[in-house]
Amino acid sequence: MNERMFTVMNQHGLHLRPATEFVKLTSVFKGEVLLVKDDIEVNAKSILGLLSLGIESGARVKIRLSGIDEEKFFEQLEEFFAKEE
Amino acid sequence: MNIDEHLKTEQVIKGLAISPGISTGRAYVLVKSEENNFARKLNYEEISDEIDRFYHALDNAKKKVVEMKENLNENLDMETLQIFDAQSALLTDPLFIGEIVDNIKLKKVNAEYSIKVTANNWKIKLSKIRNLYISERANDIYEAAHLIIDGLAELGSGEEFCLLDPVIIVAEFLTLTDLARLDKEKVLGFVISRSGYTSHAAIVARSLNIPAVSMVTDAHNRIKSSDLLILDGLRGYCIFSPSNKIRKIYEEEYKLFQHRLKLLDKLNECKPISKDGVKIGIQANIEIVEELPLVKKYNAEGIGLFRTEFLVDTSAAFPTEKKQFNYYRKVLSANENLPVTVRTFDVGGDKMINEIELRKEDNPFLGWRAIRFQLANESLLRIQLKAALKANCSGNLSILIPMITNIDEIKRIKEILKDLEKELIDEGLELKKYRFGIMIEIPSAVLLADKMAKYVDFFSVGTNDLIQYTLAVDRGNEKVSYLYSGLEPSVLKILKLLADNVENKDVEVSVCGEMASNPIEFIVLLILGMRIFSMVPWKIPVIKKLISSMELKNIADHLPLILELESSLDVREYIVNSFKDELSSIKDFVF
The missing domain is CATH 1.10.274.10 (PtsI, HPr-binding domain)
Structure with missing residues (x-):
């Protein structure tokens, strides 16, 4: 299990469209992806789980990975969270 | 007695008119699984x-x-x-x-x-x-x-729906799947509990000419299948178990509506050319992309006013450049690349942006609205202008700025546009030609029009606001609205001043306010020398018919005479008497 913090840069937070994109990304990861915000942990392959956290722009989130090619996937996540729209 | 009076004794729910038309028929309540x-x-x-x-x-x-x-x-x-x-x-x-x-x-x-x-x-x-x-x-x-x-x-179990007879569909809401499964030939109308003007159901209904009323609270529970309903998609009424009396009235309303549609189609065959061969420019005002087919149907020569507030109204946040780009591109590339005049957001005043906390102002119409608001939030203006410039795929874009008070504002916007042009080129994008213009709706802009003409390609006269600011009358205020008229001698004078100020200047002048589509006021504008007009699409056929019945070569002869008149009633009477035959050519059409 490897974890890392990210800041959500999307100007409207992780709403339906970016969450859809995010799930597309996480669902190709071979292994478990968890997202933690304010001590609440959700399955990051679940769009409903993500939406239910109501993640706003600028929020800090922790990602926990356990699977194959974790480092490479963190880089992809880095790119995703940096996008502003 | 008007319809509203008759409806007092009926069971009516007032909803939101989302697609025009009238129909009477049996309900079919779409029971969702x-x-x-x-x-x-x-x-x-x-x-x-x-x-x-x-x-x-x-x-x-x-x-x-x-x-x-x-x-x-x-x-x-x-x-x-x-x-x-x-x-x-x-x-x-x-x-x-x-x-x-x-x-x-x-x-x-x-x-x-x-x-x-x-x-x-x-x-x-x-x-x-x-x-x-x-x-x-x-x-x-x-x-x-x-x-x-x-x-x-x-997979079995549950209800299949197939419609045998024409019915009015009643539902809580309609999904894309529902709409795809319906036999539209058998649908007389839609009554929907919730769904806005821009929902899938509303868009489909309008494009298929099916009357629809939405926001009819709890419709799907209150109405039973095979209940008799009257649906008034013009006023947004849904009438339950109507009396014979109201049914008769609505039979007439239905005929009137059908007659109006036929009449419109017939009038639409006219060309906007006067009897003596003077060509008048007729363009359309539109608010949403779903109106694009109407622009074509009524042969408008372009979109003289594309209001963009829709984008702000429908989202909680300010629309992104990409969202705006997609939207503008759709309009600019429709209808064989006809000219499109994109007006920047006219927000503030009575229209607000949710995201930005606007202070409630004592005088919103004299306050922080339109370009004043956008120049104070310059990044928002830049986003909008850049999206429009990028979407200008074939050089048919005109940019129109509302609420211009002085020349400094125009200069500032031109600087911003120059910046954006450079950005576009730096990004490797092709910069197509476009026109730049301002709304003439504040008296100060009329007074300075001769100087402003140097900086712009065109003026678009917003008569509604120009009248409001000339007369200091809020026409939404019923206590003073009687003072509001496009035929007021002072309004005529200010329009004459505008005409004088732009004489021999290299600037195009068009009118996009409601005066353009009111026949009597339209004639006054012709007398004042206006030759390009933009109006809501469905009024175009009537105005075209009026033009084709007029002689325009010597129409300016009336000008000194109407400028002598002392009241709006006198002006009205003068026009009605002097253009009897012309106005009678369109009298069958109800306004």
């Missing part, structure tokens, strides 16, 4: 079959989303297509699917019920989130849930 499916307890042995049935329906629903997306691909913008991606994501959501299956297993209930309960829980959870971007999408869960439930219905 949701209401149809009570919990059914399963025996232990049934559980694994029920789970299989659920997965089977889920697969079908996923396929259906992909299919719908592919079918609609060419006609929809990216944003709408992303809705389908979101639906796909919901249908593969491990939490959502897991909970549904758990419910079937643990509570021993049928799949439909389990889906309904799960969807409902999530919907409640999401609608409580403070981010509007998320809470407003809570209904998407329902759409996804219904796709599976529809899938279950197709």
Whole structure:
């Protein structure tokens, strides 16, 4: 299990469209992806789980990975969270 | 007695008119499987079959989303297509699917019920989130849930719907799937409990000329199938068990509406050319892209006013450049690249942006609105202008700035445009030619028009605001609205001043306010020398007919005479008497 913090840069937070994109990304990861915000942990392959956290722009989130090619996937996540729209 | 008076003795619900027209017919209440499916307890042995049935329906629903997306691909913008991606994501959501299956297993209930309960829980959870971007999408869960439930219905059990006779469809809301499954030939109208002017149902109804009323509270519960209904898509009424009297009245209303449609089509054959061969420019004002087909239908020579406030009204936040680009591109590339005048956001005043906390002003119409607001939030103006410039694929764009008070504002906007042009070129994009113009709606702009003409390609006269600011009358205020008239001698004088100020200047002048589509006021504008007009599409045929019945060569001879008149009534009387024959050519048309 490897974890890392990210800041959500999307100007409207992780709403339906970016969450859809995010799930597309996480669902190709071979292994478990968890997202933690304010001590609440959700399955990051679940769009409903993500939406239910109501993640706003600028929020800090922790990602926990356990699977194959974790480092490479963190880089992809880095790119995703940096996008502003 | 007008219709509203007659309706006092009827059972009426006032809703939102989302598609014009009149119809009378029997209701067909579209029972969503949701209401149809009570919990059914399963025996232990049934559980694994029920789970299989659920997965089977889920697969079908996923396929259906992909299919719908592919079918609609060419006609929809990216944003709408992303809705389908979101639906796909919901249908593969491990939490959502897991909970549904758990419910079937643990509570021993049928799949439909389990889906309904799960969807409902999530919907409640999401609608409580403070981010509007998320809470407003809570209904998407329902759409996804219904796709599976529809899938279950197709596997057997549940109601198939096929319409035998023409009916008025009554539903809580209509999904894309519902609309695709309906035999539109048999639909007389839609009564919908919730769905706005821009919902799928409203767009489809308008494009197919089916009358529709929405926001009829609890319609699907209050109305029973085969109840007799009258649907008034002009005024937004839904009348239950109508009396014979009101039915007769609405039979006449229906005839009138059909007559109007036919008349419009007939008038539309006229060319905007006077009897003595003077060509008048007729363009359309539009607010939403769904009106684009009307621009073509009424042969408008372009879109003289494309209002963009729709983009602000429908989202909680300021629309991104990309969203605006997609929207403008759609309009600019429609109708064989006819000229399109994009007006920057006219917000503030009475229209507000949710995202930006605007202080409530004592005098909003004299306050922080339109370009004043956007120059103070320059990044928003830049986003909008850049989106428009990028969308200008074939050089048919005109940019129009509302509420210009002085020349400094014009200079500042031109600097910004120059910056943006450079940015575009730096980004490797091709910069197409475009025109730049301002609204003439504040008297100061009329007074300075001779100087402003140097900086712009065109002036667009917004008569509504120009009248309001000339007379200091808010026409929305019923105590003073009697003072508001486009025929006021002072209004004529100020328009004459504008005409004088632009004489021999290299600047085009057009009129986009309501005066352009009111026949009497339209004639006054012709007398004042105006030759290019933009108006709501459906008024175009009448104005074209009027033009074709007029002689224009010597029309300016009336000018000194009307400028001598002392009241708006005198002006009206003068026009009515001097243009009797011309006005009688359109008298059959009800205004």
